[in-house]
Amino acid sequence: MGCLVSSLWRDKAKGQEFKSLSLFLAFMVAVILTFGLVDFGAIGFEAQAAELSSAYESAGEASPEKISPEKASSADVTPVPPNYPPIYNAKTTTLENGLKVVVIENHRAPVVHHMIWYKVGSADEPRNDGVSGAAHFLEHLMFKGTKAVGAGEFSRLIAGIGGQENAFTSWDYTAFFQTIPAKYLRDVMALESDRMINLTLAEKDIESERNVIIEERRGRTDNDPRALFNEQMRAMLFVNAPYAEPIIGWRDEMSLLKRADVMNYYTTWYAPNNAILVVSGDAKFDDVVRDARATYGLIPAREVPPHLRARVPQLSGGVAITHAAPDVPEDVYIKAWIVPNYADNPKNYYGLGLLTQILANGADSMLYQEFVVKRKIATSVELSYNGDARGDGELWLYAIPAGGTSPEALGAALDEYFKTIWAKKLMDDEMIERGKTRLIDAADYARDSLVGPAMEIGQMMAIGMSLNDIENWRNHIAALTPQDVDDAYRDVFLGTATAYRLPVTGIMKHVPATQPHKIH
Numbered sequence: 001m002g003c004l005v006s007s008l009w010r011d012k013a014k015g016q017e018f019k020s021l022s023l024f025l026a027f028m029v030a031v032i033l034t035f036g037l038v039d040f041g042a043i044g045f046e047a048q049a050a051e052l053s054s055a056y057e058s059a060g061e062a063s064p065e066k067i068s069p070e071k072a073s074s075a076d077v078t079p080v081p082p083n084y085p086p087i088y089n090a091k092t093t094t095l096e097n098g099l100k101v102v103v104i105e106n107h108r109a110p111v112v113h114h115m116i117w118y119k120v121g122s123a124d125e126p127r128n129d130g131v132s133g134a135a136h137f138l139e140h141l142m143f144k145g146t147k148a149v150g151a152g153e154f155s156r157l158i159a160g161i162g163g164q165e166n167a168f169t170s171w172d173y174t175a176f177f178q179t180i181p182a183k184y185l186r187d188v189m190a191l192e193s194d195r196m197i198n199l200t201l202a203e204k205d206i207e208s209e210r211n212v213i214i215e216e217r218r219g220r221t222d223n224d225p226r227a228l229f230n231e232q233m234r235a236m237l238f239v240n241a242p243y244a245e246p247i248i249g250w251r252d253e254m255s256l257l258k259r260a261d262v263m264n265y266y267t268t269w270y271a272p273n274n275a276i277l278v279v280s281g282d283a284k285f286d287d288v289v290r291d292a293r294a295t296y297g298l299i300p301a302r303e304v305p306p307h308l309r310a311r312v313p314q315l316s317g318g319v320a321i322t323h324a325a326p327d328v329p330e331d332v333y334i335k336a337w338i339v340p341n342y343a344d345n346p347k348n349y350y351g352l353g354l355l356t357q358i359l360a361n362g363a364d365s366m367l368y369q370e371f372v373v374k375r376k377i378a379t380s381v382e383l384s385y386n387g388d389a390r391g392d393g394e395l396w397l398y399a400i401p402a403g404g405t406s407p408e409a410l411g412a413a414l415d416e417y418f419k420t421i422w423a424k425k426l427m428d429d430e431m432i433e434r435g436k437t438r439l440i441d442a443a444d445y446a447r448d449s450l451v452g453p454a455m456e457i458g459q460m461m462a463i464g465m466s467l468n469d470i471e472n473w474r475n476h477i478a479a480l481t482p483q484d485v486d487d488a489y490r491d492v493f494l495g496t497a498t499a500y501r502l503p504v505t506g507i508m509k510h511v512p513a514t515q516p517h518k519i520h
C-alpha cells in the first residue's frame with residue numbers, strides 16, 4: 001500500500017532554499033551518535049556544526065575491514081544448463097548489529113535509490129486487541145520528526161536536494177525510500193537511521209494524522225465497491241490468519257488507534273537486526289558498507305519477537321459471496337485459493353509462477369485464448385499469484401464476463417475448463433517451454449532500472465529469501481520440468497494438495513438503481 005502522504009510535505013517544501021545539507025546532516029548525525037537524544041534547540045548550531053561534522057567524517061572513514069559478497073548456499077536447488085549468471089550482481093553483507101546491506105551497483109547516472117526495509121508489517125500487529133492499522137499508521141508518523149529533525153523536515157531536506165521519497169506498508173514488510181543525487185547518499189542514510197531509533201511522537205500529531213489515514217481509507221476502500229469487496233473476500237479466505245485484516249485497518253478500529261499502539265509497535269520491531277538496507281545505483285559496495293556502519297551501524301541490535309502467522313484451517317464448506325448493487329461498475333467473477341508460499345515449497349513456488357504465466361499472462365495465454373478469443377464470453381481473465389509471504393500464499397482469478405454471459409456462468413465455464421485442461425492434457429511441453437522462455441527473458445528487463453531491482457530484492461529478502469536464490473531465479477525457472485508444472489496445477493485446480501483449502505468465490509454484479517441492494 002503506497003502512501004502519498006509525504007507528497008503533502010513536498011508541496012510545502014517547494015521553493016525552499018537549502019544551502020548546506022551535508023553540513024547540517026553531518027552535524028545531526030554527530031548529535032545522534034555522540035550525545036544520543038539531544039535537544040536540538042539547546043545547542044549552538046552554527047558554532048558546533050563544523051567541529052561535530054569533522055568528528056562524523058572520521059567516524060565514517062574508520063572501517064577498512066574487507067567485505068566480501070555472500071557466498072552461494074549449498075542448500076539451493078541445483079541449476080541445470082543453461083546456467084544463467086546472477087540477474088542483478090548485487091552484493092551483500094551483514095553489519096555487526098544485524099542490519100543486512102545490499103548494493104546493486106549501476107553507474108549510468110549519478111543517482112541512487114536508497115531503501116530501508118523493515119521485516120515487519122500489519123500482520124505483526126497484536127491480534128484481537130480491538131484496534132488495527134498500527135503498522136501503516138506508524139509509516140505515516142515516521143515523517144513527524146525526531147529530536148534532531150523537526151516534523152516534516154525529513155521530507156523538506158529530500159526535496160531540497162531534488163530528491164523524491166515515499167513509503168509503503170504491506171502485511172509482511174514496511175519500506176521507506178528516496179531517490180537522490182548520489183553524493184547525498186551518506187547524508188540520507190544518516191537521516192533514515194535517525195528515525196529508526198529517535199522518533200518522537202507528539203499527541204497532537206497522533207490526532208491529526210489519524211484523520212489523514214481514515215481519510216485515506218475512505219478514498220481508497222470505503223468509496224470503492226471493488227476494493228471493499230476485495231477486502232471482504234480476503235477476510236473470508238484467510239479466516240484466522242493475520243492476512244484477513246486490511247493493512248490500513250478496519251474502519252471502526254482505526255479511530256481507536258492510540259499513541260501507545262504505535263509506540264509499542266515501533267519499539268518492538270524497528271531494529272537494525274530486523275531491517276535490510278538496499279542501495280541501487282551510482283554507489284560502490286565498500287563505500288556503502290562503510291557509510292552504513294557509520295550511521296545505521298551505531299544503533300544497537302535488539303531482540304525481536306518471532307513473526308506469528310496462523311495458517312488457514314481446512315474447512316469443509318466452500319464460501320461464496322455476492323455483491324449486487326448499482327454502484328458496481330461492471331460484473332466480475334473472482335476466485336481465490338490458499339496456496340504454498342516460497343518457504344513452504346520452493347519448487348511449487350516457482351511452478352505456480354510459471355503456471356500463472358502459461359494460463360493467464362498475455363494474449364496467447366490459455367485462458368485468454370479460450371474465453372476471450374474463442375468463446376467470446378469474457379473481456380479479460382487474469383491470474384495473480386503471491387507466494388512472497390511469511391504465511392499462506394494466495395492465488396487470485398479475476399474474470400470479466402462479456403456478451404451477455406453472467407458471472408456465475410463464466411465461473412462455471414472456467415471451473416469446467418480447468419478440469420478439461422487436465423483430462424485432455426491441453427497444456428503441452430511446448431507451452432511450458434515457451435512460458436519459461438518468456439519469464440526468463442522478462443528478467444533481463446527487470447535489471448535495467450534503478451528502482452525495480454531494489455524493490456524486487458528488498459521484498460523477497462524481507463520474507464526470508466536469500467540473495468543467492470533471488471539472483472538465481474532464472475535457473476530455478478529453467479530447472480522446472482513438466483512434472484513440476486503438473487504438480488502445481490493438480491494441487492490447485494484439482495484440489496489434490498495435502499491440506500487443500502477450498503477456494504472462496506466472489507461475484508460482483510451491477511444492478512439498476514431501482515432494485516434493492518443485496519449483500520449476502
Ligand SMILES: [Zn+2]
Pocket residue numbers: 002003004005136140213216
Ligand atoms: Zn498511507
